[in-house]
Amino acid sequence: MTARPADRADDAATRADRAGRAYDIVLFGATGFTGGLTAEYLAGHVPPGLRWALAGRDPARLAAVRERLAALDPALAELPLLRADAGDAASLRELAGSARVVISTVGPYVLHGEPLVAACAAAGTDYVDLTGEPEFIDLMYVRHHAEAVRTGARLVHACGFDSVPHDLGVYLTVKELPQDGPIRVDGYVRAGGAISGGTMASALLAFSRRRQTARAARERRAVDPRPEGRRIRTPLGRIRRASAAGGWAVPLPTVDPQVVGRSAAALARYGPDFAYTHSAAVKRLPVVAAALAGAAVLFVLAQLGPVRRWLMRRLPGGSGPSEQRRARSWFRAVFAGEGGGRRVVTEVSGGDPGYGETAKMLAESALCLALDPLPPTAGQVTTAAAMGDALTARLVRAGIRFDVRTVE
Numbered sequence: 001m002t003a004r005p006a007d008r009a010d011d012a013a014t015r016a017d018r019a020g021r022a023y024d025i026v027l028f029g030a031t032g033f034t035g036g037l038t039a040e041y042l043a044g045h046v047p048p049g050l051r052w053a054l055a056g057r058d059p060a061r062l063a064a065v066r067e068r069l070a071a072l073d074p075a076l077a078e079l080p081l082l083r084a085d086a087g088d089a090a091s092l093r094e095l096a097g098s099a100r101v102v103i104s105t106v107g108p109y110v111l112h113g114e115p116l117v118a119a120c121a122a123a124g125t126d127y128v129d130l131t132g133e134p135e136f137i138d139l140m141y142v143r144h145h146a147e148a149v150r151t152g153a154r155l156v157h158a159c160g161f162d163s164v165p166h167d168l169g170v171y172l173t174v175k176e177l178p179q180d181g182p183i184r185v186d187g188y189v190r191a192g193g194a195i196s197g198g199t200m201a202s203a204l205l206a207f208s209r210r211r212q213t214a215r216a217a218r219e220r221r222a223v224d225p226r227p228e229g230r231r232i233r234t235p236l237g238r239i240r241r242a243s244a245a246g247g248w249a250v251p252l253p254t255v256d257p258q259v260v261g262r263s264a265a266a267l268a269r270y271g272p273d274f275a276y277t278h279s280a281a282v283k284r285l286p287v288v289a290a291a292l293a294g295a296a297v298l299f300v301l302a303q304l305g306p307v308r309r310w311l312m313r314r315l316p317g318g319s320g321p322s323e324q325r326r327a328r329s330w331f332r333a334v335f336a337g338e339g340g341g342r343r344v345v346t347e348v349s350g351g352d353p354g355y356g357e358t359a360k361m362l363a364e365s366a367l368c369l370a371l372d373p374l375p376p377t378a379g380q381v382t383t384a385a386a387m388g389d390a391l392t393a394r395l396v397r398a399g400i401r402f403d404v405r406t407v408e
Helices: 011-018 033-045 059-072 074-078 087-099 114-123 136-151 164-175 197-208 212-225 256-266 284-303 305-314 323-327 355-373 383-397
Strands: 023-028 053-055 081-083 097-104 127-129 154-156 185-192 231-232 240-242 247-251 275-283 331-340 343-350 401-408
Touching: 023 033, 023 355, 033 053, 033 059, 033 355, 053 059, 059 074, 059 081, 059 343, 074 383, 087 097, 087 114, 097 114, 097 355, 114 127, 114 136, 114 154, 136 154, 154 355, 154 383, 164 185, 164 256, 164 275, 164 343, 164 355, 164 383, 164 401, 185 256, 185 401, 197 212, 231 256, 256 275, 256 383, 355 383, 383 401
Parallel strands: 023 053, 023 097, 053 081, 097 127, 127 154, 185 275, 231 275
Antiparallel strands: 185 331, 240 247, 247 275, 331 343, 343 401
């Protein structure tokens, strides 16, 4: 949601305060699997003079990460290391107060993420993470959005594969359609890759917390104002054949359509009546049946605590696919939009979605907040609302492909 100018802290005072802080960017969770990849990406892409640091609870493991980075760039042998623990609120307040932007890769976020969000909201510190947990995002809005608006902090969740390609893909599609009438966009996602222990833990936990997730959504609806005179819809949809999907479209109940809907609510450019559906693109019907059966089994098993914990031990936190496996991974997302008699198709594609490209998207989001001229926003905001064009340009330069074309 875009803050009204009267609601947010004075921009000049906020900028002056942040400019005097010790670090431009701090990465919290650098010792984890995706955190390590994000650190490596930053090591190769921060501009000269940018002040950044690694943070975590284990100094020895942080030092090991720094050694790995120093092998890539000897100048990083003195990269600052900060001790901070998700269970130590004082250390997180100190961390937030020392940085202009904080990156968090410490999940599952619903268990470990709130103290850092609270610290950043209170300190006026911009924050990005890679969560795909709807419950966490909704709870952070209810509990910390107003404080972040007051201090000028931008809290930007889902800055990885959840949900940057989808949020920006729809954003670019909408920009090419007339805004004075209804707009509909259908998204179709296909990907190939493997998952890490952290991703498995977050997914199993989310499956086991369906009641808490529904309650958090109700709490948010009670306090999150809807755009006046506009309608925003993100229906689940149904299994169907779709030419843009290259076969079958299977509804995906991920966080992505919720993020797209919140961008649409924040930006009038999405028109008076906006609808978005989000689906997996599957070529053959037997694959659809197998995927649905597998998801159903995993959902049932996640409800059983001992079984869920056993599954999580099979793929422990900090583990993930090898560099060779990641090199073979890929994603492709197609967004077919219609409005005002026009049809636009946007394709977003890249490499390893869950880790290599996620680390890239997360790091570039933080760099964008730290360095780029952006529209005035505060509170909990989406990537499209806070950084749309600037982040897209960064990701194009980083090798992610965005292709927008009008269909006759």
